[in-house]
Amino acid sequence: MSAAYPGKKKLGAVGYPAWLKENGLTAYEYSFGRGVQMSVLRAQELGDAADEAGISMSAHAPYYINLASNEAERIEASIEHLRKTAVVASAMRAKRVVFHPGARGKLSEKEAIENTRKGIESAVAALKREGLLTCWLCPETMGKSAQVGDLEQTIAFCMIDECLLPCIDFGHLHARSLGRFGSREDFARALDALENVLGVERAKQVHIHFSRIEYTKAGEKKHWNYEDVQFGPAFDPLAAELAERRYEATVICESQGHMAEDAMIFKRIYEEAMK
Ligand SMILES: [Zn+2]
Known part of the structure; x- marks a missing residue:
């Protein structure tokens, strides 16, 4: 396709x-x-x-x-x-x-x-x-x-006003942590933090950016496509958490070249996790 x-x-x-x-x-x-x-x-x-x-x-x-x-x-x-x-x-x-x-x-x-x-x-x-x-x-x-x-x-920052909702770019968290962020526990902890401060109902609406990402010691260097598996993070553990918690999140794919193609892959992974 x-x-x-x-x-x-x-x-x-x-x-x-x-x-x-x-x-x-x-x-x-x-x-x-x-x-x-x-x-x-x-x-x-x-x-x-x-x-x-x-x-x-x-x-x-x-x-x-x-x-x-x-x-x-x-x-x-x-x-x-x-x-x-x-x-x-x-x-x-x-x-x-x-x-x-x-x-x-x-x-x-x-x-x-x-x-x-x-x-x-x-x-x-x-x-x-x-x-x-x-x-x-x-x-x-x-x-x-x-x-x-x-x-x-x-x-x-989102506590400043009720109109604010975090956009969590998980690729960015991965890069900022120099690759340490990416396990199912990491995603769970991030969503827990969101829920603890903003409440479950608001957390469920969270806006998400996702892509594999290359980093240096200063953090983010370059976004990659989902097939570039030498770079993290993987989407499966996040999909599992979103499905289990029944989130109504919006997930935007920020792959380097194949944005729509990779978004379709994310959707398939998510639908599989929902089964
Ligand atoms: Zn951005």
Whole structure:
């Protein structure tokens, strides 16, 4: 089975939901990683196509958001990127907006975390003021030790407001731990931590990014495909935990090249675990 989307040139993103449905997939994360360049009208069209195909949409905010910064302008610009993402996300009826909290730079970890906490507070307040908080806002666990966002920090950020839900990138946890994270017990402990702080009902909705990943001593280096088994983590132990706990998580595949193909593999593994 070839899983490459055939209509990229002809249909663009708007044709993608129907194609995902045909291939048995149910979620689509649109990346605004390099900036929000989609018009509201186009976002509405994408949302219509997603509704019609029964595809759950999420939006990934620009990569250059940095709420850990000491510079007020940097925080303001980051909030503006989130705001722009929220505008198109709302137009496409996305259920989650994912963002990278920030990078530490020369700051101490403590200071960077405190800045990020305040930055998220301001961002949530700004989005609420404009009525733009129409879905979950998801800080993501990050793969490099110089980035803010290990599992514990990410869960703690979500205590700031009820609109926040963790995006757990398990590849990133694997890279950040230099390969130590990946056993069934590790996944169970991570989900336990989530449940203990946020409660089971919220934890069950968790947003997940998954891919095999290569790392150096600084953490994340490169995402790989699921067939690249020399890199961890494997999906089976997570699928077993999600199935056993009856989670209603959204799992987004972030493989290097075969995203949709690998997403189909994840779905098969999950369905097997549900039996
Ligand atoms: Zn991300």
